[in-house]
Amino acid sequence: MKIAVKVNGRLYESDVEPRTLLAYYLRETLNLTGTHIGCDTTSCGACTVLLDGEAVKSCTVLAVQANGREVMTVEGLEQNGQLHPVQKAFWEAHALQCGYCTPGMLMASYALLQDNPAPTEAEIREALSGNICRCTGYVNIVKAVQLAARELSGEGQEALQEVEAHGASSN
Amino acid sequence: MFPNAFRYEAPATLDEAIRLIAEHAYDAKVLAGGQSLLPMMKLRIAAPAVLIDLGGIGELKGWRETEEGLRIGALARHADLERAAALYGRYPLLSRTARWIADPLVRNRGTIGGSLAHADPASDWGTAMIALHAEVEAAGPEGSRRIPIDDFFVDTFVTSLEEGELVVAVHVPAPSGPVAARYMKLERKAGDFAIAGLAVHIVTDGDGRVAEAGIGICACGPVPLRAAKAEAALVGRPLTNDTIAEASRLVPEDADPADDLRGSSDYKRDLLRVFALRALREIAEELEGRASIA
Numbered sequence: 001m002k003i004a005v006k007v008n009g010r011l012y013e014s015d016v017e018p019r020t021l022l023a024y025y026l027r028e029t030l031n032l033t034g035t036h037i038g039c040d041t042t043s044c045g046a047c048t049v050l051l052d053g054e055a056v057k058s059c060t061v062l063a064v065q066a067n068g069r070e071v072m073t074v075e076g077l078e079q080n081g082q083l084h085p086v087q088k089a090f091w092e093a094h095a096l097q098c099g100y101c102t103p104g105m106l107m108a109s110y111a112l113l114q115d116n117p118a119p120t121e122a123e124i125r126e127a128l129s130g131n132i133c134r135c136t137g138y139v140n141i142v143k144a145v146q147l148a149a150r151e152l153s154g155e156g157q158e159a160l161q162e163v164e165a166h167g168a169s170s171n
Numbered sequence: 172m173f174p175n176a177f178r179y180e181a182p183a184t185l186d187e188a189i190r191l192i193a194e195h196a197y198d199a200k201v202l203a204g205g206q207s208l209l210p211m212m213k214l215r216i217a218a219p220a221v222l223i224d225l226g227g228i229g230e231l232k233g234w235r236e237t238e239e240g241l242r243i244g245a246l247a248r249h250a251d252l253e254r255a256a257a258l259y260g261r262y263p264l265l266s267r268t269a270r271w272i273a274d275p276l277v278r279n280r281g282t283i284g285g286s287l288a289h290a291d292p293a294s295d296w297g298t299a300m301i302a303l304h305a306e307v308e309a310a311g312p313e314g315s316r317r318i319p320i321d322d323f324f325v326d327t328f329v330t331s332l333e334e335g336e337l338v339v340a341v342h343v344p345a346p347s348g349p350v351a352a353r354y355m356k357l358e359r360k361a362g363d364f365a366i367a368g369l370a371v372h373i374v375t376d377g378d379g380r381v382a383e384a385g386i387g388i389c390a391c392g393p394v395p396l397r398a399a400k401a402e403a404a405l406v407g408r409p410l411t412n413d414t415i416a417e418a419s420r421l422v423p424e425d426a427d428p429a430d431d432l433r434g435s436s437d438y439k440r441d442l443l444r445v446f447a448l449r450a451l452r453e454i455a456e457e458l459e460g461r462a463s464i465a
Binding site for chain 2: 001017018019020021024040041042045048051054055056057059060061062064065108126127129130131
């Protein structure tokens with residue numbers, strides 16, 4: 001079946017089998033391998049992308065359901081060679097261990113901050129509850145989202161100094 | 172994991188969907204949000220030859236208040252109902268239930284109609300709709316009909332929908348007075364299905380007596396269940412500590428939990444009692460000033 005999907009601002013027209021899952025379409029047809037497939041059972045969130053601006057698990061959406069719609073993947077965060085503030089914050093706060101879950105974490109965090117620019121820790125944990133980090137490195141991930149929120153609201157420098165002074169993984 | 176190959180249909184209208192369902196009958200499955208169906212298809216538990224995607228049918232989306240209450244379209248997503256601030260006052264159980272369903276990413280896709288039609292015994296919406304005394308609106312080649320929620324769930328993953336029918340909406344009656352509600356559930360991990368759960372919906376009259384009581388039980392039987400004895404013990408009485416304690420003791424009597432790896436049936440019954448106690452106490456406190464607590 002012919003589909004037309006705008007991914008990270010670029011229109012792709014493809015012929016896909018109806019059973020193709022969006023995650024596999026992104027990875028194998030478009031070669032956008034930043035979207036990871038972890039559990040394949042709608043549990044882990046490594047495949048999280050934005051579909052018309054909403055965070056969804058792309059292993060549980062058919063590519064044909066994205067026909068005529070917009071998708072944003074982790075590759076869409078970086079602009080003109082500049083990391084997105086959410087990506088920078090994950091770097092600064094060392095919000096990863098093995099990094100496999102990171103693309104999904106970044107997309108879920110990005111979606112959260114679009115809706116709620118100043119989330120509480122509880123709201124961050126709730127928003128990321130569909131994303132599993134099997135290294136269980138959640139503490140720094142939460143810190144990174146807090147850091148990104150402050151960065152996006154213009155308090156970034158101060159937040160960064162705090163991280164540098166105290167270390168990301170202390171307290 | 173890939174689903175079996177299937178033919179994909181994306182009807183633009185309800186009539187077209189009904190025609191396709193009639194044409195393909197048991198070879199077809201209807202796709203709403205896909206958050207239960209697609210995992211089943213990936214695991215090859217379901218392997219429909221034809222998949223009828225309702226996603227493009229505008230008339231199944233959104234909700235509107237009617238003279239009798241609220242009509243929620245089958246394609247209303249969990250996240251839509253979670254965030255519908257306009258419904259918090261009169262229909263508080265909707266957002267209180269929605270926030271317990273799976274995780275935010277799944278809630279962005281899953282729909283209330285899909286959830287009800289799937290008929291999981293741990294269905295959060297099924298449990299809440301029992302508490303709300305809702306009716307399911309089904310449509311088929313013969314026209315549409317309303318099915319009281321107590322007649323809708325027949326058995327695990329089995330509803331009273333006739334062949335060729337699909338869920339188009341759910342109707343929630345308007346509360347007749349001040350209303351408060353709670354949804355409580357114990358999960359093994361964040362976003363999981365319930366070990367046991369409870370939906371409580373209470374409407375009071377001008378004197379602080381319970382005018383309407385609805386209590387649904389989750390994951391403690393082949394279908395979501397109604398705590399009818401506890402409801403009867405509440406109606407007409409004020410929400411005092413004694414009334415609350417008595418109703419809470421009665422809730423497990425209508426439950427039929429199984430012993431499994433998540434807990435014994437006795438444990439689940441006691442969970443229901445504790446949830447009912449907490450929920451009713453919180454509701455009484457919330458209604459305080461309108462309802463008395465002694």
